[in-house]
Amino acid sequence: MLYIGCHLGSSKGYENMGREALSIGANTFQFFTRNPRGGAAKAIDEEDISKFLEMAKENNFGKLVAHAPYTLNPCSADQKVRDFAHMILVDDMMRMEYLPGNYYNFHPGSHVGQGMEAGIEMIAEMLNRILKPEQTTMILLETMSGKGSEVGSKFEELKAIIDRVELSEKLGVCMDTCHINDAEYNVVDNFDGVLEEFDKIVGLNLLKAMHINDSLNPFGAHKDRHAKIGEGHIGTEAIARVINHPSLKNLPFILETPNELDGYAKEIKILKEFYIE
Ligand code: FE
Ligand code: FE
Numbered sequence: 001m002l003y004i005g006c007h008l009g010s011s012k013g014y015e016n017m018g019r020e021a022l023s024i025g026a027n028t029f030q031f032f033t034r035n036p037r038g039g040a041a042k043a044i045d046e047e048d049i050s051k052f053l054e055m056a057k058e059n060n061f062g063k064l065v066a067h068a069p070y071t072l073n074p075c076s077a078d079q080k081v082r083d084f085a086h087m088i089l090v091d092d093m094m095r096m097e098y099l100p101g102n103y104y105n106f107h108p109g110s111h112v113g114q115g116m117e118a119g120i121e122m123i124a125e126m127l128n129r130i131l132k133p134e135q136t137t138m139i140l141l142e143t144m145s146g147k148g149s150e151v152g153s154k155f156e157e158l159k160a161i162i163d164r165v166e167l168s169e170k171l172g173v174c175m176d177t178c179h180i181n182d183a184e185y186n187v188v189d190n191f192d193g194v195l196e197e198f199d200k201i202v203g204l205n206l207l208k209a210m211h212i213n214d215s216l217n218p219f220g221a222h223k224d225r226h227a228k229i230g231e232g233h234i235g236t237e238a239i240a241r242v243i244n245h246p247s248l249k250n251l252p253f254i255l256e257t258p259n260e261l262d263g264y265a266k267e268i269k270i271l272k273e274f275y276i277e
């Protein structure tokens with residue numbers, strides 16, 4: 001089964017996102033839990049959520065991927081920024097339980113000069129504070145491009161975080177094709193090798209979702225600029241190999257390409273044509 005979708009704006013609620021997803025041929029999607037730059041989330045509308053859950057069930061939606069705000073940095077040097085990250089994570093975990101059993105993706109953080117080890121330690125400490133045994137939500141650490149002082153552009157860094165978290169069964173990884181290609185994992189010429197390495201270091205059983213993006217920049221650029229599928233340095237054929245990879249069967253594939261709904265509809269249509277049942 002191919003679970004494919006894209007990032008959708010969440011301001012109009014879940015039922016609306018479900019409708020939008022269906023209108024573009026998607027059976028999963030990603031959404032921000034709140035304004036991507038942080039700030040207040042909307043009040044929980046249980047009626048909206050229950051209508052959406054009904055719709056998702058009827059249409060066999062795959063796992064959804066919520067995305068944390070970009071401003072969330074558990075390993076900031078500033079205590080206020082870390083406190084903000086904690087507050088947002090606690091609130092988002094509570095909200096996610098209204099959509100039980102889905103994924104919450106976040107950028108592990110930027111160590112801002114404190115060093116990779118210190119960053120990893122602080123991220124793990126934050127996760128240890130917010131994870132609860134009873135939660136049904138799995139937190140996904142996103143593979144990063146390695147711009148600035150980002151933590152998580154090497155599989156070893158993600159593994160080091162996971163190893164320090166007590167409730168590590170609540171953790172998984174979301175792999176972003178633009179980010180890993182930027183981070184010197186060769187999506188175009190050696191994706192098999194990339195997955196082998198991921199398996200050796202982290203374990204393929206922890207790979208739970210894929211962001212499928214082309215990259216404006218060449219291999220190893222550490223820039224994190226997404227391109228439309230086929231308009232970047234990765235290309236449609238390599239992306240088609242990703243969605244067909246036997247190790248990635250049934251994972252949600254989420255487009256985060258620079259598109260409006262009609263553009264996403266086209267990319268989803270093309271990728272469905274490339275998908276071999
Ligand atoms: Fe992201
Ligand atoms: Fe991403």
Ligand code: ZN
Pocket residue numbers: 176178179224225226
């Ligand atoms: Zn990105």
